[in-house]
Amino acid sequence: MKKNLLVLAFLVGLLTCCKSEDAPIKPVKPTDPGSINKEYMSRAETTFANIFKYYWSDKVRMMFGSYPNTLGTPQEPSSPDYNSHAYLWGLGSVVSAFNAIVQNTDNVDFRMTYESRLKETLLKYYNTTKEPMCFGCFVNPHDQRLYDDAIWVGIDLADLYSKTKDSWYLDYAKSVWNFVLSGKDDELGGGVYWDENAKDSKNTCSNAPAVVLALKLYQITNDAAYLENGKDIYKWTKSKLQDPSDYLYWDCIKTSGKIETSKFSYNSGQMLQAAVLLYNATGEEQYLTDAKL
Structure with missing residues (x-):
């Protein structure tokens, strides 16, 4: 069975979010929530x-996109082949999983085991061919960049800085964020595009x-x-993309x-x-009302 990197990394985040009242993976005394969390x-x-x-892969210091890998070993990092290595979307989910564990444990050994490799592979995706520099969907020299893919990574980096105080994450x-601002303009009254190259839609x-x-x-x-x-x-997204009938959000506006x-x-x-x-x-109550709705 082919296993997708995104799904497995999501599972890690799910495990770290489970509370003591959830069904435990194996029988644990309900009077000992600490044991369940551990x-x-x-x-x-x-x-x-x-x-x-x-x-x-130690060979190219990157991650595959799926397992088993049909190519056997990754191609050169310049090839945007899903069977060769993970897109930023998949790699970002691994960063999210790493972040989820770091946020919930003080196990320094865990962080030290994986941190340098994640930083190393993230930098392979960091596109420096145009300003503002930011993470691309594939490794250099391919220059396709999607705003949401980069933002997911940015959120985890901000969280990791808050936990570790490592300025690398904040930088x-x-x-x-600078990349996000480059995708924001007055077309449709504001908002951020989805695709840097196409710029034909602004998505939730x-x-x-x-x-x-x-x-x-x-x-x-x-x-x-x-x-x-x-x-x-936030104001723009709510005004353009919220369904007033149920307060949920549509996908995008062209x-x-x-x-x-x-x-x-x-x-x-x-x-x-x-x-x-x-x-x-x-402290503005309208935001709390929006969240409840």
């Missing part, structure tokens, strides 16, 4: 270790997490510019004005998180 963390770390065992999170998946990243950077730096931009993008009405849970989920972060930052 069990989930152990499972998460084991899953993460297996991701590296089966997806990481690259800020570079993602590129705007909602942009607000989350802005607010996380505001929490770290106390720079009001992050807050104001976050509020502006530059022609046509709305793609598909609804995905992560879009509404990111706007919910954005609303909570804005409420925490401003």
Whole structure:
């Protein structure tokens, strides 16, 4: 059975988020929630270790996109082949899994085991061929860059800085934000595009997490510019892409004005998180109301 890197990395995050009232993986006394939490963390770390065992290549210092890999070994890093190595979308989920574990454990050995390799492979995706520099979908020299893919990475980098105080994470999170701002203009009254090259739609998946990243950077730096931009993008997304009948969010609006009405849970989920972060930052009740709706 082919196993997808994105799905396995998501599982790691799920394990770290499980609470004591959830069904335990193996029988544990309900009076000992600490034991349950330790069990989930152990499972998460084991899953993460297996991701590296089966997806990481020491040869090119990168991760495969799937297992088993039909090519046997990765091609040169310049080839954007899914069977060769992970797109940024898949690699970003590994960064999310790493972040989830780091946030929930003080196990320094875990961090030291994987951190340098994740930094190394992320830099292979860091496109320096055009300004502002940021992570691309593939490794250099391919220059396709999607705003949402980079933002997901940026959010985890901001979180990792908050936990570790390693300035490397903050520097690259800020570079993602600069890239986001380059995709924001007055077309359709504001908002961030989805695809840097095409620029034919503005999507919830590129705007909602942009607000989350802005607010996380505001929490770290106390720079009001992050807050104001976050509020502006949130307002635009709500006005253009929220379905007033159920308060969920449509997928995107084309530059022609046509709305793609598909609804995905992560879009509404990111706007919910954005609303909570804005409420925490401003105390304005409307954001809390939005989150509840």
